[in-house]
Amino acid sequence: MELHLPLDLQQQLNAKFKGEVEYLVPLNELSYWKIGGLAQCVITPLSLDSLQEALAITSEFNEIPRIVIGDCSNLLFDDEGFNGVLIKIGDGLSKISVSENSIYCEAGAWVPEVAYRSYRNSLSGIEHICGIPGRIGGLVYMNGGSQRRGILENVDNVVVMSLKGEIRTIFSNEIIHSYRESPFQGEPVIIAAVTLKLETKSRAIVRNDMRKILSSRRKKFPRKLPNCGSVFLSNPAMYDVIGPPGFAIEKAGLKGVRKGNAQLSPLHANFIVNLGGASSSDVLYLIALARNTVKELTGFSMDCEVRYIRPDGEMMQAHTYTDSLDV
Numbered sequence: 001m002e003l004h005l006p007l008d009l010q011q012q013l014n015a016k017f018k019g020e021v022e023y024l025v026p027l028n029e030l031s032y033w034k035i036g037g038l039a040q041c042v043i044t045p046l047s048l049d050s051l052q053e054a055l056a057i058t059s060e061f062n063e064i065p066r067i068v069i070g071d072c073s074n075l076l077f078d079d080e081g082f083n084g085v086l087i088k089i090g091d092g093l094s095k096i097s098v099s100e101n102s103i104y105c106e107a108g109a110w111v112p113e114v115a116y117r118s119y120r121n122s123l124s125g126i127e128h129i130c131g132i133p134g135r136i137g138g139l140v141y142m143n144g145g146s147q148r149r150g151i152l153e154n155v156d157n158v159v160v161m162s163l164k165g166e167i168r169t170i171f172s173n174e175i176i177h178s179y180r181e182s183p184f185q186g187e188p189v190i191i192a193a194v195t196l197k198l199e200t201k202s203r204a205i206v207r208n209d210m211r212k213i214l215s216s217r218r219k220k221f222p223r224k225l226p227n228c229g230s231v232f233l234s235n236p237a238m239y240d241v242i243g244p245p246g247f248a249i250e251k252a253g254l255k256g257v258r259k260g261n262a263q264l265s266p267l268h269a270n271f272i273v274n275l276g277g278a279s280s281s282d283v284l285y286l287i288a289l290a291r292n293t294v295k296e297l298t299g300f301s302m303d304c305e306v307r308y309i310r311p312d313g314e315m316m317q318a319h320t321y322t323d324s325l326d327v
Helices: 007-020 048-058 111-120 136-142 203-220 236-241 245-251 280-298 318-322
Strands: 021-026 038-043 066-069 075-077 082-088 096-099 102-106 155-162 167-171 189-197 262-264 272-274 307-309 315-317
Touching: 007 021, 007 038, 007 048, 048 082, 048 155, 048 189, 075 280, 096 111, 102 111, 111 136, 111 203, 136 189, 245 280, 262 280, 272 280, 280 318, 307 318, 315 318
Parallel strands: 038 082, 066 082, 075 307
Antiparallel strands: 021 038, 096 102, 102 189, 155 167, 155 189, 262 272, 307 315
């Protein structure tokens, strides 16, 4: 891939962001799946002001695809790369502060660190996030969590930016959410910071609860091979009749099935692991295979937690793309 961003955009980015901007970045080095071609440009803001500027400058170039990302723990990039600008929220936006029963986090705060800070301050409510990789902004966007809980249960307010960098605060009474769904998924805003409301509890009890959760995760989930965590969302209706997606995939006889160097994990069938050199098409094939087979056997459709990013910048739940594949 050659660099083909407008010269004017390159000049503005180079002048404003210095070491915060890179060109022709290998996405397989950013992705938890270790899959993806080159991105035209990646900006990694080191402050909320820098994030605002990145949004403001890139919004002037409507023809250039632009996506804000975190640690890419639930993203599948295409082998052809990304023909636009990625704004990566990471360690430069990771401030955490605790005040009485509240924790304020910038969007780039590392989720396990947020959980650890709650434990250290004898605060309870978010024990279920303790083993989840990624950034708090992405967790809020997905209403992520474990044990069938979501982080938005404990959100007091969320600071968001418009696609042009304008700031506003959204309070919990304005946030309508459900399992793994948040209003931010359908709104053109970027999560910049979040305040969590917790309750005081014995530090020993919080620690013991977290240890149990971490122990359970280590036993169930593959950790040695690149993966993005759970591929399919748990459907409450299917869960009551069949069980969780991993169980349904296993019962369909697909646990351990490979396509190229991607595999439905023998340890947990709702994980697709990269055995080394897997392609985006390998992963998409397995998503389609699992979804179609389970649908045929049970009548239930499994939707994806994973987002697939096409080279042209369109981001979608991966199953909406694989539904068009002939598998």
